[in-house]
Amino acid sequence: MTTAVTTDLLRLAPVLTLGLMVVPVAAGLAGTLAPALKNGGAGFAALADWPGLARAVALSLGTGLGSTLLSLLLTIAILAAFAGRPVFDRLRRLIAPLLSVPHAAAALGLAFLIAPSGWIARLISPELTGWQSPPDLLILNDPLGLSLTLGLVAKELPFLLLMALVALPQTGADQRLPVAATLGYGRIAGFVLTTLPALYAQLRLPVYAVLAYAMTTVDMAMILGPTLPPTLSVQVVLWMSEASLASRDIAAAAACLQFALVIAALALWRGAEALAARALTATAFHGRRLTGLDRPTATLALTATAVTAGSLGAGLAGLALWSVAGQWQFPDALPASLTMRHWVDSLPVLADTLSQTLIVGLAATLAALVLTIACLRAESTHHLRPGPRALALLYLPLLVPQIAFLPGLQVLAARTGMQGTLATVALAHLVFVLPYVFLSLCGPWRAWDGRIATAAATMGASESRIFWHLRLPMMAGPVLTAGAVGLAVSVGQYLPTLLIGGGRVETLTTEAVALSSGGNRRLIGAHAMLQLAIPALAFGIALAVPAMLWRNRRQMRGIA
């Protein structure tokens, strides 16, 4: 390929990428807004009359903001308390497996753990509690959404931690932290005052994505969240699944409201960021060393890690056990018998499902990586750095609830006769995979030390040589991590697969969610185990390949 052609293609990359985000979302939104506004906004009027509105809105905001804040604070606490210590490497190895757990599987595992008939109650009954039958306690689906918040934290903490770990080596923490320590600052104070501002700048995009997701999740909220009423996004899905056209209009209006709520929450968060920055500066000027914070924070961080990893791990172990359980009555701690019947029954179907999942996931992830890297390369080559407006467009698929624009997309696909093929589904997945891949990769990519390129250029290396032989290999870790994130996102997609696939493309997730509405823990367990396998493998590769590539390059190992 000649340089001129490459250059032209690179110039096109940002436009193509943004087009892939904007066109589907805009078309879908138009398809949502139209029914919401028709008949003089009857949908909005009916929505306003719905008695559960205030509470559903409060739940979406409360669980979304609460879980995001909690996840962020714990991420900071864990990094501050353990960065650079031996325990940190052990933590690191925990993240990938935790992160690769699909949301629905994590929620089901957690539900089975903490329910009154769950594993914890079975383990301590009847010996400690005297319970011969499950106690009548409202732990799951509690009205305040506490179980949902816990579930969200358990899923989002590993994600933020991974994003922070990817960004950390670029913040100069290695130099800053020892300086702060020699000046007598405690670990926590030193980290928060010297490293956090630079780290948060890179963590901001993932945090916003987490907030938007937490506010609009459907699968986790259906399993763990309150039901009287549910969160707003769940209610939208419930309305959409009613046959009458009127409830579709309410659903469309509620989807618009949900969109506005996400924007409001992000604005609120943005305001809080400014306040926090001011508070941080003021604290720094006081010059207090705050060494007293270290011990409680370390305890908190360790507890949080143990609870998160423990609950996810035990929940999944519970699901794994259910997948081979025979009769398992309360309060038995373990099943009376084990059987492979559920596995044998479902395996023939699974081979097909597994291959469809992989084809769609790999195609979407690969396309997302190529587009992202092309955009980032165009940035440095042509100085086509996305402005704030372009960035906002990239956010669209993460900020607009899926349920708000997917029905519109479905009509578009039907109209163009593209419905129900693997390629169309992969394209729909790409809309959601691309932002995550871009968000994961752009931070570390931009933070690459440009002086390396300058040095190479002065030695006569061409632009493309610098890219292929220096930057790309040095970025192997972040690229693979972004790929793993992309694959995990694709594997977890339910609504796009169902709606755009016309039901003809079945992935592990559509199968698992269809089964989960049936509450059969044994089959859910079997599917969850398989659903885990794909992203787990991808994250494993993302960790193992750089470790092998850089086994002789100590300084490179931080970039993973």
Next chain:
Amino acid sequence: MHRRTALALLASLPAYAGLSRKALAAEWDGILTEAKGQTVYWHAWGGDPKINDFITWIGEKAQERHGVTLEHVKLASTADAVARVLAEQQAGQTEGGAVDLIWINGENFAAMKSQGLLFGPFAEDLPNWPLVDVAGKPATVTDFTLPTGGFESPWAMAQLVFEYDGKQVVNPPRTIGELADWILANPGRFTYPQPPDYLGTTFLKQVLYGVMADPALLQSPVDDAGYDAQVAPLWAWLDRVHPALWRQARAFPQNEPALGQLLADGETAISFAFNPGRASAEIAAGNLPDTVRTFVLDGGTIGNASFVAIPFNAAHRAGAMVIANLLLDPEVQARAQDPAVLGFQTVLNLQSLSAEDRARFDALELGVATLSPADLGPVLLEPHASWMTRIAQDWTARYGVAQ
């Protein structure tokens, strides 16, 4: 005749009433030829592995007998398929649609039919139609008081039965009033799926049958003038038992399987299902203790039929009709009624079957928890669909948003 022409002709005729049996047989041969090699996408709820396995088996039969490939598109909710056809209609897609066959009944059928989303009439022209027990099981041609008019073909009968753990409940209640007394005496041991879930709303209708002054009103559309007074006893009944329900009615299971799971976990002691054979099948599968039994209420419980319908723009209409006909085959119906398979009641008139086919049904074991057809008692007809919609809505306004 060219296949396309044959099919177009079929579609244009209101019914084959004018055709002689011989001509009909010829048309059916045309449909069989057309169907051969087609792949039929059957959109059906995918939440129950036993039903999924049954549909897989149907697919094997269809392949073996007619060369039709059956793909089960597993849905979390039937409305997803309705939404899909609706989206295609809005997009102007009048042929080559994604949905060939839908498992459907009640309000989804009413919605699709009134919006012109269904192909038909076709059901009464299927070769196996004469075997259907239209007289003995009026629910096979009346779907929530709406005449099916041949726009959907029945394939299974269902009836509400209550399930209880015999270890914990000695004398199960026999009326809705006795059920309330039992709930109050055993707090936390009963609940129902949260309306507008199908089974949850069915339970409300069953209560309505038990407490309403004149249950015959349920067969007509809701009358706004009298409605509030007519349903007042239902709300009074619910207000009375709610504090003694599972989780004090601050949370509800979301659907039938979730309700069944509560019984399996021992959280509830009395439960119910829309399938008289469910308990036996679950005991056989090791999911329920073998002390579980079933009962019905004096005066009967609500029953209805499950149907299949073909969307107006189905890409494989001939194949879909072949599947609809296959579902009425005595061998298939007997398998569906086997408690070890599904435990669904047949839609066929056993008297009209050949001796050989009748023997298939006679050979079935009822299962340890299943009531005999005589003990199942009378089947109450589904109320008009407007009742379901209205009481589900009012339930949500009253109890569906925490105070």
